[in-house]
Amino acid sequence: MSLEIKSRFPIFRAHPDLVYLDNAATTQKPDTVIERITEFYKEGNANIHRGVYPLAAQATTDFEASRDKVQQFINAAKREEVLFNSGTTAGTNLVAQSFALHRLQRGDNIVISAMEHHANLIPWQVICQKTGAELRVIPMNSKGELDQKAYSTLLSNKTCLVAVAHISNTLGTINPVEEMVSMAKQKGIPVLLDVAQSIAHYPIDVQALECDFLVFSGHKLFGPTGIGVLYGKEEWLAQMDPYQYGGDMIRDVTFSETTFAGLPNKFEAGTPNIAGAIGLGEAVDFLVSIDRAQILQNLKELQAYAMSSLLSIEGLQLIGRATNRTAIFSFALADIHPHDIATFLGEEKIATRAGHHCTQPIMDFFGLPATTRASFSIYNTTADVDRLVQTLRDIKAFFS
Numbered sequence: 001m002s003l004e005i006k007s008r009f010p011i012f013r014a015h016p017d018l019v020y021l022d023n024a025a026t027t028q029k030p031d032t033v034i035e036r037i038t039e040f041y042k043e044g045n046a047n048i049h050r051g052v053y054p055l056a057a058q059a060t061t062d063f064e065a066s067r068d069k070v071q072q073f074i075n076a077a078k079r080e081e082v083l084f085n086s087g088t089t090a091g092t093n094l095v096a097q098s099f100a101l102h103r104l105q106r107g108d109n110i111v112i113s114a115m116e117h118h119a120n121l122i123p124w125q126v127i128c129q130k131t132g133a134e135l136r137v138i139p140m141n142s143k144g145e146l147d148q149k150a151y152s153t154l155l156s157n158k159t160c161l162v163a164v165a166h167i168s169n170t171l172g173t174i175n176p177v178e179e180m181v182s183m184a185k186q187k188g189i190p191v192l193l194d195v196a197q198s199i200a201h202y203p204i205d206v207q208a209l210e211c212d213f214l215v216f217s218g219h220k221l222f223g224p225t226g227i228g229v230l231y232g233k234e235e236w237l238a239q240m241d242p243y244q245y246g247g248d249m250i251r252d253v254t255f256s257e258t259t260f261a262g263l264p265n266k267f268e269a270g271t272p273n274i275a276g277a278i279g280l281g282e283a284v285d286f287l288v289s290i291d292r293a294q295i296l297q298n299l300k301e302l303q304a305y306a307m308s309s310l311l312s313i314e315g316l317q318l319i320g321r322a323t324n325r326t327a328i329f330s331f332a333l334a335d336i337h338p339h340d341i342a343t344f345l346g347e348e349k350i351a352t353r354a355g356h357h358c359t360q361p362i363m364d365f366f367g368l369p370a371t372t373r374a375s376f377s378i379y380n381t382t383a384d385v386d387r388l389v390q391t392l393r394d395i396k397a398f399f400s
């Protein structure tokens, strides 16, 4: 299955030896997505919403069709609840500035977790500092699992929002977001879910999850960079002020006053990433066309295989040993610097990432300055794991 899928990704034809294990940073793109973007620029390019000539009308239709595809993909109740932006980071910042900032008062709090990506940490930290609110952090144990008991005690009638990741981009932990949302809901607290790392592989249904906001980036689900989605419940979005002001988001403008367009346009000021949105729609089509259940099963098997193979290397310290985890592995190897490991792997055409992975608090928690991270996706195979593990053994031998 993985090999058949792999043949649809041209990067592997250009680089037949490539073992691509940097999927948590960005995924590769299938032919159909690349072709659709090229086709748009070659044959369909025009700005959207304002033009009445056929090319512009078609670009608008295609752009809005992508919104419908995303709506169905995440099972949003309404297409107006799907906002396009530049990615996960844009989504958390929008919710911080347009939703939370106006509601936060001194003494209130926002709850995040100890394993958040900086994109789901700093926007909340900054508005807490501005308002005198408190940033509360759900602690985790040494396996990289969130302490659900502690979480329940952090929730109070002063909690303005809970913002948590579905899957940690560093630890691979799959958080029990269904339970976490329902605990917050019992206290009437809105929840934002960062599904940047889960959207490509796991089914996401915003109505079943009952989350209030959800953010992800197109480039992590085989779509282009520079495009992302913020889902928000209509009842919140309708109350919120725009985040940015300019063209395409207004109803009426005079020098004394402006009235704003309805949803979703109110939150999509300026010319959007039209080709990106259309490419994202194509990525959604790709995902819908494959057997996702089978692919998820493959990924789970790959996770188990990679886990036991990596742990067979003496001196390898894997951080993130949650019982419920995905195929993202951050590790230290003996006392070899993670950048040396990643460089060596790169020379052997194995793409991994070294650093703090935009999660410095996780590095502090484990007392490491950085790790090497190998993250898997639908085109990876056990042969990729074997090459990674053999090369890590070679690196260890070389440095000792």
Ligand SMILES: Cc1ncc(COP(=O)(O)O)c(C=O)c1O
Binding pocket: 024, 025, 086, 087, 088, 089, 090, 117, 119, 120, 165, 167, 168, 169, 194, 196, 197, 217
């Ligand atoms: C869990 C998580 N949240 C947020 C982000 C930020 O995504 P982007 O840089 O596409 O905005 C990432 C990217 O790695 C991520 O893994």
